[in-house]
Amino acid sequence: MPDTAPSADKPLSSADRTTPQLTSATAPPALRLMLALEDFEAPARRYIPRPIYGYVSGGVERNVTLNWNRSAFDDLALLPRMLVNVSQRSQKTELFGRSYDSPFGISPMGGTSLAAFDGDLALARAAAARNVPMILSGASLTALEKVRETSPRHTWFQAYLPGEEQAITELVERVAKAGYDTLVLTVDIPVGANRENNVRNGYNAPLRPSLRLALQCLARPRWLIGTALRTYFTHGMPHFENMGKRTPLVSRTAVRERANRDHLNWQHFALMRRLWKGKLVIKGILAKEDAVIAREQGADGIIVSNHGGRQLDSASSPLRVLPGIVEAAGGMTVMMDSGIRRGTDVLKALALGAKFVFVGRPMLYAAAVAGETGVRHAIRLLHDEIDRDMAMLGANTIAEISRGMLMDTRSPDIYGLR
């Protein structure tokens, strides 16, 4: 499939904006039935071997948090305003001194190249083409230098770090040398999560060669040829490149460096702040007390996140704690992710005070289904949903999206029952 789809790249004219099927109508033929971000999941499941699909889609334990990530959005209704001239609407958003075409970017995801050929590069290129940011994961299989070279203006780097000064110093220096201007520290994994689904499906990182794994891979011949063998014959054995010592993706005995993450604390963050001259963001905050400390310690921003429901089961949905965090953050940039699938989700998060949001799994499914082209299409779908939703809400700019546009459907007040 070609990586460019010129007709899909034209900016929307005012007349186009009245045609609801437009986004997919101009997509490459193979993507015409991809009408929304959720549509990428079923074809991705058919493409990726079971243990890898389970790793991407899975939550943790009883999936309480994973389910809350969606239901929190559905509990909020929108209150649109009418007879507003919305012909000049724009969703352009300023963030850390840059202007992006949309108020969303791509969350960091480890091991994306397992699901899609050169997954990190596909995500980075698509983000650059659509002028939105992409956060490269510390658990990725592509060297951070290579991704930065591919997409110098749109890629941020996300670090997983142990509570060890030397490891922190070395990584910060490497990321700075590669030319990144925004560094994200993920803080919600002091220990590995209890991902029972990974054990049940036979997923491990590194992957352990076994007859079962071989059969699972053979059951997905398109993936075997289009991703696994293509990767092997293009690059050799992939390695985890950005987290301590290089570790091969497939090995009987190798273990990834994860020691001492449970030692990581605010003193290590203070060290990072002293060393890192660019923008420094903390990802994985859920308590407003931590937002206050982050601001006091010099963070430029935080991403309110529960890791897509993949770490602590029963951790709150970010949306529910967002208003309190925004209030406590005292002007520091507050972003969020976990569960965003629709333009209306983006606008609900912005209405509750988020400055920007990120999307995880659907972007990776899109990369698995159609590489960079798929991710460009996914970004375009969400962009166009936001555009339509803004028009119907009566908003011309993101700044006009406000809490007054929301109603909590769970509140008895709305029926006058109190």
Ligand SMILES: Cc1cc2nc3c(=O)[nH]c(=O)nc-3n(C[C@H](O)[C@H](O)[C@H](O)COP(=O)(O)O)c2cc1C
């Ligand atoms: C396959 C996968 C790998 C992930 N790897 C990382 C990672 O390396 N670092 C990180 O900070 N978050 C990671 N996350 C969490 C995402 O950054 C993000 O918080 C989450 O996916 C957002 O939720 P959503 O998938 O519902 O949009 C990962 C998520 C997935 C699905």
